[in-house]
Amino acid sequence: MTDAARIVVVDDAEFSRRFLSRLLAGEGYEVAAEGTDGHEAVELFEKHRPHLMTLDLVMPGMDGITALERIRDGHPEARIIVVSSLAEEEVLLKALRLGASDFVTKPVEPERFLDAVRKALLRE
């Protein structure tokens, strides 16, 4: 096992996935897998048990909120940063209530995103 934190990136937009993965890799994190919808998020979480997952909220099929709820139900310790193009307070509040570690809004600013990742990983 390496020291680098394992992170799974879930986003339906390929561009976002690449962007976030590259940012993370550049900081020395290990991007263990990428997923494209809620189902994959749940599956990939089970498979990789990452230290952290970044999760897009609006995705086709199972959305991010549902995936968040499923994952946190089975793994209350799961660290999940919600990434949303919607700065909709209500959805974000819901995500926080469901136990999201933090949220960032799109367009993602690298510094803010990495700050959120660092701080989420520092939390127990």
Added chain:
Amino acid sequence: MREYRELFLQESATQLARIEAILEERPDSLGADGSETKALFREFHSLKGMAATMRLKGMAALAHRAEDMLGGFSGSGQLDRVAKDLIQRVADRLSAMREDFARGGNGELPWEDLGGLFDSGGSGRKGTDAVEKDGGPVFGLKDALKVTVRLDPETQAPAARAYMVLMRFMESAPGLKSRPSMDEIAAGIAVAEITMEIPGMDRAEAEAIYSGLTEVAGIEFGGAQVREQDIRRGGGGPPDRMMFPDAVEVSTRMLDRLVELVGELSIMDSRFKEIASQLGSRELKEETRTLKGLVRELDDSVMEMRCLPFSTLTGRLRRFVRENCERLGKKARLTVTGGSIGVDKAVMARLSAPLNHLLRNALDHGLEKPEERRRAGKPEEGSIDISLERSKNKIRLKVADDGRGIDPEALYKAAMEKGLPVEGGPGALSVESMAGILFSPGFSTKADADELSGRGVGLDAVAAEVASLGGEIRIETAKGVGTAFEIVFPQTSAITPVLTFLSGGMVLAVGVQSVAGTREVAAGGLNWEGGEPYFSDSDGEWRKIRFLTAMTGAAPGPSGERLLLVEIAAGGKRAVYAVDAVLAEEFVFTRPLTGMWSGMKGLSGYSVTGDGRIIYLLDVAELCG
């Protein structure tokens, strides 16, 4: 969330107790100046916040309804009887939910039956912000740190950001108050900064929490401002500080280990003293005395840690009284004094059953029905007082009612019918003989045990439990005036002085307070009756000698020319036992019996000494029975 469970249980108990206290103060309605309504509002509000943090949905929702209703009343301030009763029922239900959660349940109990009542009972305006708006940004929380966190003005979702900020602080301090409140934030209001009053948090902790937040632009304490750049950002350098709360949770097991170590220390200390006197070194003797003082202080501190306020035990009793009054058609008011006195956790656990029983007894047999009380010229509402006092090394617990008192004639008659031995006639039954009757096994003045008093558990069980705690129980009663039961028991130190002795190869011990005396008698001077030996004591009275055969396998009779006897006293009874040898008076740390020993009759605990010997502690109540 698990680490906050204990904290939540403690804090919510305090809040529910405060709600109780406010409601108790004003039996009919709440004052016109609105201060009590506001106080209630605040309690329900923080209870709601904490329950929400713990994800206790029912509790949070129910507390929210109460808060909502109280908020509506805050203008006029006055809460009528109907509304007050509803609030009471909500508080009761919340207590029940809390208890369920405390017992390992999920804390979710149905409460929808109360939901409908809000619409009829709560005539006040809806809204949750009234009190806090009136109160200004200062909540006046005791020992609270005032913190303002400014959000990054660029943040895209300020309400969600604010929610997160508040959540993070609440995780460490569920009792905090904030402006805007959690509700306002959750409703999605525009927010640029959050001001919090956080009880029991210091600056360093607040800074540590702050440093774990994202999209925040600064933190202020009281008036002084600290800029974002002053606080280490998550970026380069060492990782952010960890959180170090002021209070830490320590398991009872660890405390017990600590007590054990203190016990061993004090045994070592006794050894040093011995060595000092053998060596005749005055210097060593003096140092040993200092050591002894330190060990005692350590012992006291550790014992204090094991203490919980007496109110932990009495908190739920008000509800018990109310519910049972309803069932019995009686009215009663419970007052508790000494709630803040600390009582050892273990003692508290053992006090619970006797206290419940005495309270049940007061409700069931002591207090009269309202009509009967009125006829007797008493207020319809009876009163039950529970009081706890702690003196140097004793605790007194009293349960007093102003009911009908014990009728000596009825008691005499009942005792006669049951064929119990009674001293004195029906007109001249002393308190002692009344106690003797009441505490006899299986005695009950009511032929059919009813629902409340339970079946088969009589006052004799209370007396037995009290005796096993090394305590005594007394009665005061006057016909028509009331009855009081008083339990006096020693404030335990787990390190107790005991007398150790040998029997059948086992080392046994009895607390020195239960040893009435030791003596040696000649086997030839015994008087045998029915196969059992009797000896003549100093008053010339023949007393039976008992043997610990069943427990230790010791010979069931004298094994030599002389017999060593130990007289044990507990709960007003005495018994004389023959032992093989009296060893010493020493301090031991006692532990409860576990495993194969747990069901052993006649033993109450054991102790392992510093040199590995096992000493079994005798259950004096059992031995004297």
